[in-house]
């Protein structure tokens with residue numbers, strides 16, 4: 001009986017068609033701000049598998065918390081297509097450089113300085129954004145979001161488009177929309193109700209309060225969470241989050257909620273003293289990649305396709321309407337909110353006086369350049 005290796009050597013074709021859209025390195029599209037790295041796949045025992053890889057798609061914009069620029073969105077679309085058609089790729093690991101941020105969404109500087117007041121331009125940008133989310137949801141390989149740090153705004157949206165998320169426990173999650181002049185309709189309003197229920201989705205999508213990785217695991221928006229802080233050489237749970245009890249004295253769930261007052265401050269001080277180490281995160285990601293490797297590939301792909309359907313159906317139902325509304329929104333509230341974030345500072349604050357705006361609108365005040373200027377945090381001084 002011929003061995004499998006002999007059969008492969010005898011029958012594998014000499015030429016394979018390249019199904020990539022364009023033959024360009026992903027990095028060349030965005031000055032290296034998105035990296036595509038094929039890393040050797042490993043078995044569960046840690047041994048390297050010859051000829052098979054996991055494709056790491058890495059956001060590389062640390063100074064801006066791995067927010068994505070227009071060029072990064074283009075590169076990401078192609079990166080997921082590249083992984084999808086690469087016969088040697090087992091799974092995609094979608095992550096960011098560093099240990100502060102996976103991604104904080106659209107680039108607010110580009111939004112404020114180029115797209116604000118230009119709905120026709122933002123409509124074109126949103127075609128690319130929509131295609132990025134669709135490329136993740138349509139990837140023919142399982143996609144793991146390696147949450148190396150905060151996952152906020154559009155970062156939360158593209159992260160939820162992945163099939164699995166594994167987070168280091170100092171990462172926060174949440175939306176930014178209504179606080180920065182947008183609505184979380186780039187996927188969050190489609191995915192959140194499915195993943196954490198309508199009530200919790202409403203809280204996150206409207207109030208934009210961040211929540212911890214431990215709460216994210218409890219709510220079911222991530223598959224696993226691992227410690228990342230080392231104090232005295234020993235891993236400890238995020239010291240700013242309640243992790244040692246589940247209920248408070250009234251029977252309410254407190255596990256995963258942020259500590260408050262002096263306890264929270266003490267936790268922040270401990271984080272400053274400690275060292276951040278993502279080795280347990282990488283171990284957990286490699287373990288999942290190894291489990292995915294140990295399956296029939298077409299059955300895996302079919303299972304992904306079926307299990308993605310709830311997200312995909314919600315996404316496809318709404319994405320074009322969302323794109324149109326987000327474009328027009330660049331005339332008023334997005335123009336105001338993203339400029340406030342971009343032009344504000346820690347001292348002046350980076351959000352507008354929402355009450356002042358509401359008071360003006362209550363009197364029928366029209367949206368004029370003058371009104372927008374007056375709402376800038378620096379405009380109040």
Ligand SMILES: CC(C)(COP(=O)(O)OP(=O)(O)OC[C@H]1O[C@@H](n2cnc3c(N)ncnc32)[C@H](O)[C@@H]1OP(=O)(O)O)[C@@H](O)C(=O)NCCC(=O)NCCSC(=O)C1=CCCCC1=O
Nearest residue numbers: 063064065067104105106107108109153154176180182186
């Ligand atoms: C809450 C934050 C995420 C973190 O706050 P903090 O820890 O205080 O850090 P900062 O000092 O704010 O940020 C550090 C530096 O990073 C820059 N930064 C952070 N986020 C972005 C971003 N998204 N784009 C560009 N630059 C960013 C920040 O300016 C600091 O640099 P600096 O030089 O100024 O010191 C907080 O950072 C925050 O709220 N960030 C913005 C989040 C946001 O609004 N994202 C966009 C949401 S909208 C979106 O993503 C959408 C996607 C598609 C659909 C439509 C849509 O709206």
